[in-house]
Amino acid sequence: xxxxxxxxxxxxxxxxxRIMLECSQTKGHDRMYWYRQDPGLGLRLIYYxxxxxxxxxxxxxxxxxxxxxxQAKFSxxxxxxxxxQTALYFCATSDRLGATDTQYFGPGxxxxxx
Amino acid sequence: QQQVKQSPQSLIVQKGGISIINCAYENTAFDxxxxxxxxxxxxxxxxxxxxxxxxxxxxxxxxxxFNKSAKQFSxxxxxxxxxxxxxxxxxxxxxxxxxxxxxxxxxxxxxxxx
Numbered sequence: 001x002x003x004x005x006x007x008x009x010x011x012x013x014x015x016x017x018r019i020m021l022e023c024s025q026t027k028g029h030d031r032m033y034w035y036r037q038d039p040g041l042g043l044r045l046i047y048y049x050x051x052x053x054x055x056x057x058x059x060x061x062x063x064x065x066x067x068x069x070x071q072a073k074f075s076x077x078x079x080x081x082x083x084x085q086t087a088l089y090f091c092a093t094s095d096r097l098g099a100t101d102t103q104y105f106g107p108g109x110x111x112x113x114x
Numbered sequence: 115q116q117q118v119k120q121s122p123q124s125l126i127v128q129k130g131g132i133s134i135i136n137c138a139y140e141n142t143a144f145d146x147x148x149x150x151x152x153x154x155x156x157x158x159x160x161x162x163x164x165x166x167x168x169x170x171x172x173x174x175x176x177x178x179x180f181n182k183s184a185k186q187f188s189x190x191x192x193x194x195x196x197x198x199x200x201x202x203x204x205x206x207x208x209x210x211x212x213x214x215x216x217x218x219x220x221x222x223x224x225x226x227x228x
Contacts, residue, residue, distance in 0.1 A: 105157030
């Protein structure tokens with residue numbers, strides 16, 4: 001969905017490096033999420049934010065941190081990347097007032113940690 | 115604790131056949147059950163969703179069947195087409211709450227052979 005953009009789309013980094021994945025949205029949604037996708041494990045929630053001042057840990061937050069710079073921007077950081085953080089990362093948004101509770105996903109960032 | 119169990123992990127169907135993907139949940143508070151479809155290289159996108167006040171919802175060739183007493187729901191794809199080849203995720207949540215987030219199944223990779 002072009003309304004949710006992620007940068008970079010692909011990234012190769014080395015163990016121990018700090019890396020930031022960025023997400024921007026033009027949908028005007030309050031809620032934003034970071035997921036990682038691994039084969040056979042589905043989508044697992046890393047962090048989520050319901051507004052600029054609200055940050056919550058998901059089921060697999062260890063080794064990750066986030067920053068909600070504005071309503072439209074939500075960044076995910078790996079302070080010291082390790083190989084088992086190699087995965088496909090997705091940002092998503094949803095509307096607090098939405099009756100359908102639909103989440104809109106970005107195109108993903110493929111991260112490889114060597 | 116996996117709150118939404120999805121099966122099968124992969125499925126191969128011939129063109130024109132019926133594809134069936136099953137999900138079971140544990141949390142009786144869940145009241146919104148969406149299915150997401152993900153094509154290679156793309157983020158997941160909402161396909162169809164159901165609330166437990168109905169036992170079935172149909173949109174074109176896609177149908178969700180819901181069994182509240184068994185805590186199970188399934189996606190049926192009628193007249194499956196090669197263009198339906200994708201990964202399908204079921205999900206569940208307590209909608210409208212202050213802590214809204216989706217719990218996803220692990221996904222099913224559907225291949226429809228021509």
